[in-house]
Amino acid sequence: MTGDGSLGHDGLAQAVRSRLGLGRLLPLGGAADGAWIAEEAAAAVLRRAADGLPGTALGRLRIAPVETAAVGGAVVPPPPSALLPGPLRVEAEVEGVLGGESLPAAVEQLRAALFGAAAEALGLGVTEVDVRVTGLLDARPNPSAAVGPDRGAAAVRGPEAQAAAAVPGVAHLTGALGAAVHRTDGHVRVELAVSAGRRALDVTGAVRAAVGAVAGAGRTVAVLVTAVELP
Incomplete structure (x- = not known):
């Protein structure tokens, strides 16, 4: 900090980098729960659930509000720039892996795993999971670090x-x-x-x-x- 108690240039830059690395601040539960989670943290849990599933390799993952859904107010003041409570959508890009089960079945298994992890491991109000296949692989890569x-x-x-x-x-x-x-x-x-x-x-x-x-x-x-x- 500087002498007046404010952050200096280096400290401010570090704070901004740390804040941006969190991603969106997503509502946990509903309006009465007064809780939020960083998108980065939530995505790591969802990626871990997807690791090891046959037939798909997870790429880009995004968690965002359902655009057409209404949102209400929170019972407590939210963190700065946090999303208000409302339904969420997971958007996942995957590559299919040749030699395993059928790709449609593998995609459905992945979708179920993402729904399950969102609800059971986190408490996110995910109502939609969209999985988009972007290509095919001869073999599954090593699981992501997540x-x-x-x-x-x-x-x-x-x-x-x-x-x-x-x-x-x-x-x-x-x-x-x-x-x-x-x-x-x-x-x-x-x-x-x-x-x-x-x-x-x-x-x-x-x-x-x-x-x-x-x-x-x-x-x-x-x-x-x-x-x-x-x-």
Whole structure:
């Protein structure tokens, strides 16, 4: 920081790069859940679900709002530039792998895996999965790494941070948007990584309850997941 407490040029550039690397901030659950997840983190989980499926090799993956669907307001202030709660669409590009099961069957298996991971591992409200075949391969390539940049653990300072860090399923607090716990007069936003094998929406719900218990009457709580550990 500079002497006046603001970010210097290098610090600002690093913050911008970190923020852009998160991708979209997607709503977890519905309007009442007060939780969001970075597209980068969600995509890594979906890619892991697709790895090893016969007949297809996953390429480009995008998670976006359903364009024709109506969205409502959130019960808590969302993180900066976050999408409002509403149905989501997964767009996947794949290459077919020769020598396996039929390509239509392989595509349907992939679509089911993406739907399942979105709901069961994350809690994303995905209502559409569009799979587009872009080519054919003689053999399946090695599985993708499916791991985003390690944003590191943020310091645990203050009662809200301590309450959040103690919730089962929280791997550690993060700080891609600044401090791990951002406070205003009426609101608290907590940023964290979810442990492997834990459903993100369940963890964020427990964190909101734990932080709300110590944040003080009248304060709302939102949670942003910036990473999900993979098994």
